[in-house]
Amino acid sequence: MEFLITTVVAYLVYLLLTIGSGTVALWSTAELIIGAVLAVVVGAVLRNRFIGKDLRMLNPKRWFIFLVYLFPFVWAMARANIDVAYRVITGRINPAIVKIDPKLKNDMSLTILANSITLTPGTLSVDVRPETNELYVHWINVDPEVLKDMPRDYHPICGSFPDWARRIAG
Amino acid sequence: MTALNVATYVFIGIGLFFNYVGAFGLHRFPDVYTRLHAATKCTTFGSIFLILAVVMQSAGMWAVEGTHSPQSIMTIHSLLALVALMVTNATGAHAMARAAHRSGEKPARAVVDDLEKKEND
Amino acid sequence: MINWLAVMIAMAACLVIIIVRIFIGPGAPTRLVAFDTANTLVVTSLVILAMSFNEVVFVDVAIVYALLSFAMTLYVAKYIQGDKF
Numbered sequence: 001m002e003f004l005i006t007t008v009v010a011y012l013v014y015l016l017l018t019i020g021s022g023t024v025a026l027w028s029t030a031e032l033i034i035g036a037v038l039a040v041v042v043g044a045v046l047r048n049r050f051i052g053k054d055l056r057m058l059n060p061k062r063w064f065i066f067l068v069y070l071f072p073f074v075w076a077m078a079r080a081n082i083d084v085a086y087r088v089i090t091g092r093i094n095p096a097i098v099k100i101d102p103k104l105k106n107d108m109s110l111t112i113l114a115n116s117i118t119l120t121p122g123t124l125s126v127d128v129r130p131e132t133n134e135l136y137v138h139w140i141n142v143d144p145e146v147l148k149d150m151p152r153d154y155h156p157i158c159g160s161f162p163d164w165a166r167r168i169a170g
Numbered sequence: 171m172t173a174l175n176v177a178t179y180v181f182i183g184i185g186l187f188f189n190y191v192g193a194f195g196l197h198r199f200p201d202v203y204t205r206l207h208a209a210t211k212c213t214t215f216g217s218i219f220l221i222l223a224v225v226m227q228s229a230g231m232w233a234v235e236g237t238h239s240p241q242s243i244m245t246i247h248s249l250l251a252l253v254a255l256m257v258t259n260a261t262g263a264h265a266m267a268r269a270a271h272r273s274g275e276k277p278a279r280a281v282v283d284d285l286e287k288k289e290n291d
Numbered sequence: 292m293i294n295w296l297a298v299m300i301a302m303a304a305c306l307v308i309i310i311v312r313i314f315i316g317p318g319a320p321t322r323l324v325a326f327d328t329a330n331t332l333v334v335t336s337l338v339i340l341a342m343s344f345n346e347v348v349f350v351d352v353a354i355v356y357a358l359l360s361f362a363m364t365l366y367v368a369k370y371i372q373g374d375k376f
Contacts, residue, residue, distance in 0.1 A: 016246065016250060017247070017250065017354075019242070019243065019246050020238070020240070020242045020243045020246075077211070077215060078215070080211050080215075081188055081191075081211055081212055081215045084191065084192075084195065084207055084208055084211050084212055085187075085188070085191045085212070087195075087199075087207075087208075088191050088194055088195040088198050088199070088208055091198060093199070093200075093204055095203065095204060095277055095278070096277070097203075097271075097277055114260075114264055115257075115260040115261060115264070118210060118211075118260045118263050118264060119210070119211060119214065119260055122207075124203060124206055124207055124210070124263065124267055125264050125267070126203070126264075126267040126268060126271055127267075127268050127271060138203045138206075138207075138267065138277065140204060140207055175293065178293055179293070182293070182298055185335075186298070186301050186302070186305075189302070189305050189332060189335075190305055190308075192328060193305045193308040193309050193328070194308065196308075196309060196312045196316075196324070196325055196328065197308070197311075197312060202318075202320045202321050202324060205321065205324050205325075206324055209324055209325070209327065209328040213328050213331045213332060214331065216335075217331055217332070217334070217335040220298070220302075220335050220338070220339065221335060221338050223293075224338050224339060224341075224342045227293060227342060228342060240347060243347045244341065244342070244347050244350060247347060247350040247351060247354065248338050248341075248350055250354055251334060251338055251350055251353045251354045251357060254354055254357040254358055255331065255334055255335075255357050258357055258358065258360075258361035258364075259327075259331060261361070261365075262327055262361055262364040262365065262368075263327075265364060265365050265368040265369075266320065266323055266324055266327065266364065266368050268368070268372065269320060269323075269367075269368035269369065269371040269372035270320035270324075270371070272371075272372035272373065273319070273320060273371050273372055273373065275318065275320050
């Protein structure tokens with residue numbers, strides 16, 4: 001099963017890269033054959049590396065949620081850039097490294113969350129604690145209210161992104 | 171065609187502005203982490219807009235020239251370059267921030283540093 | 292027609308600002324950050340040059356450059372944080 005998924009994904013990437021090369025649909029015959037052979041080789045070599053044992057991302061519902069998630073993500077990214085531009089121009093920063101517990105269970109959702117908060121307003125993921133799935137986040141403009149209690153509330157820091165990550169891959 | 175050109179110029183303007191914000195942010199901010207904020211976010215966003223401007227122009231030419239024009243390859247490969255850039259930039263920023271903290275860089279003017287406390291426990 | 296070479300000159304000026312930071316920036320992590328930023332801009336510049344000269348090969352080079360520079364960043368980061376290879 002892992003072999004099959006890896007081969008199909010490798011073949012699809014190869015087809016995307018060689019689009020427009022011939023006349024069989026959009027590809028030439030040689031490219032189709034070479035792509036298939038290379039995909040089988042890649043699938044045989046990387047079958048234990050690419051997805052591991054977790055097959056939950058095969059569910060098309062999760063892909064649909066991911067596509068819906070792109071809209072608030074792009075909006076947050078635009079706000080993040082205007083925020084950084086403001087801080088570059090004025091030089092007003094008040095940084096800290098805070099620990100948050102997003103209460104996520106698996107690695108995929110943690111990866112999505114870490115990449116999302118790197119690109120969204122005022123936060124940058126610095127380190128992760130694999131045993132407890134806690135993230136250390138560099139926060140560029142600290143709210144002193146949040147710093148008072150020790151298990152920190154993640155909503156002022158990274159909004160609803162942990163909920164999205166849980167819905168996509170949780 | 172003119173509307174497409176106007177939109178392309180707007181995208182190029184936004185992209186160049188944010189790239190310059192990222193470049194000046196590298197000089198304005200005091201330490202590695204805040205510089206990473208400027209560098210990662212702004213250059214990723216600026217590059218998205220610049221590559222989208224290229225994609226818009228080549229897709230416009232593709233629509234004029236018909237299905238088998240070489241501009242189709244240009245459009246799709248530019249989009250692939252954009253995807254590669256977006257995925258690798260965020261992960262690379264994470265790796266650099268972790269490496270900086272483990273090599274002993276202190277966040278300048280930091281109020282709290284939870285990670286520092288963890289290492290001292 | 293869009294004047295892509297003018298855009299390219301603006302990108303080159305932006306790259307010069309970043310390269311100054313590579314030379315002066317205190318410590319290895321700062322230099323690495325500046326280097327990664329420069330890599331992002333080089334990828335974008337390659338796509339713009341491809342459009343400017345109408346050569347698709349430049350975009351393929353840009354894709355490979357993006358992935359290789361990512362591997363470079365990861366390995367230099369591992370080296371800076373003191374891991375054994």
